[in-house]
Amino acid sequence: MxxxxxxxxxxxxxxxxxxxxxxxxxxxxxxxxxxxxxxxxxxxxxxxxxxxxxxxxxxxxxxxxxxxxxxxxxxxxxxxxxxxxxxxxxxxxxxxxxxxxxxxxxxxxxxxxxxxxxxxxxxxxxxxxxxxxxxxxxxxxxxxxxxxxxxxxxxxxxxxxxxxxxxxxxxxxxxxxxxxxWVHSGKQVRLKNDDGPLARIVGIDDSGFLLVQEEGKDVVTVHPDGNSFDMLRNLIIPKQQ
Structure with missing residues (x-):
């Protein structure tokens, strides 16, 4: 190429x-x-x-x-x-x-x-x-x-x-x-597992990474190469290495 x-x-x-x-x-x-x-x-x-x-x-x-x-x-x-x-x-x-x-x-x-x-x-x-x-x-x-x-x-x-x-x-x-x-507007997700903290999807940042916010906490960035978005379970799960 x-x-x-x-x-x-x-x-x-x-x-x-x-x-x-x-x-x-x-x-x-x-x-x-x-x-x-x-x-x-x-x-x-x-x-x-x-x-x-x-x-x-x-x-x-x-x-x-x-x-x-x-x-x-x-x-x-x-x-x-x-x-x-x-x-x-x-x-x-x-x-x-x-x-x-x-x-x-x-x-x-x-x-x-x-x-x-x-x-x-x-x-x-x-x-x-x-x-x-x-x-x-x-x-x-x-x-x-x-x-x-x-x-x-x-x-x-x-x-x-x-x-x-x-x-x-x-x-x-x-x-x-x-x-x-996109399908995520206003959606809430669990982080890490089914009993994990509840977070709201805010959007994506200037680099294209996902922005989520736990109640009462700062907005955090989720990188696609380190996390998986499980739509069926409404989870953001860190990938296993």
Whole structure:
């Protein structure tokens, strides 16, 4: 990837995966119908995003959600964001995720963005076209199903715009849109275990890390590489090394 001229875009697209990678060394089996891609981008270290490189995973997941919900008529399809890098149906079920690998050479980040989300495959969880069909039934609409190719193209285009906005305006340029779609607004969680202290999710900081606050205490930062967010149990759990 270091030999690719920076002005040339490069993306690898898979129709099916048998050894997809997730966080923590997880292996994913990705069936036909999912949108599966790895995108190469470069970010200058001295830029707004270069100084806050963990934010890139939030921009990618936001780009996927916005690629659907910015389509005329599709704005109410209930795709949402789970910190730090998951794409969800409401706050109920995961249908996609993002994995970032970055290498700093000199003053440039070379970033490989792995992204996969279910478009027309109802298994193993749920897919975007399932959500569209349900919307058509409940709202008496006739929205057409979407294709993986279309949404990969749209998400890359949206990502480019989000990166440009971030580089110009910093986190505040993208956070209003991010918060519009994320699942954590006003939510309370337990820390460490089911009987752990109760904390309120405040937002994310300028580096993209989660901000939580126990009652009567200061706001603290939770880093994605050291913690796991268990949505089913509403827990933030330190990862076991």
């Amino acid at each position: 270091f030999r690719v001229p920076q002005e040339i875009g490069l993306i690898a697209i898979a129709v099916q995966q048998s050894q997809g990678k997730g966080r923590g060394g997880n292996i994913w089996l990705s069936p036909m119908g999912a949108a599966l891609s790895t995108l190469l981008i470069t970010i200058p270290l001295s830029s707004e995003l270069g100084r806050r490189i963990p934010f890139i995973q939030h921009l990618v997941s936001l780009a996927v959600v916005e690629s659907v919900r910015s389509l005329p008529g599709y704005q109410d399809i209930d795709l949402r964001l789970k910190w730090p890098n998951d794409i969800y149906y409401s706050d109920l079920m995961k249908l996609g995720g993002v994995l970032i690998n970055s290498t700093l050479t000199g003053t440039t980040f070379h970033i490989l963005i792995g992204c996969g989300f279910n478009v027309s495959n109802s298994n193993p969880t749920i897919c975007i076209n399932d959500l569209i069909m349900e919307h058509n039934k409940t709202k008496n609409t006739q929205l057409k199903p979407l294709s993986a190719d279309c949404l990969i193209a749209r998400s890359v285009t949206v990502l480019e715009k989000l990166i440009n906005t971030f580089q110009e305006k910093g986190p505040n340029g993208v956070l209003p849109l991010y918060y519009k779609f």
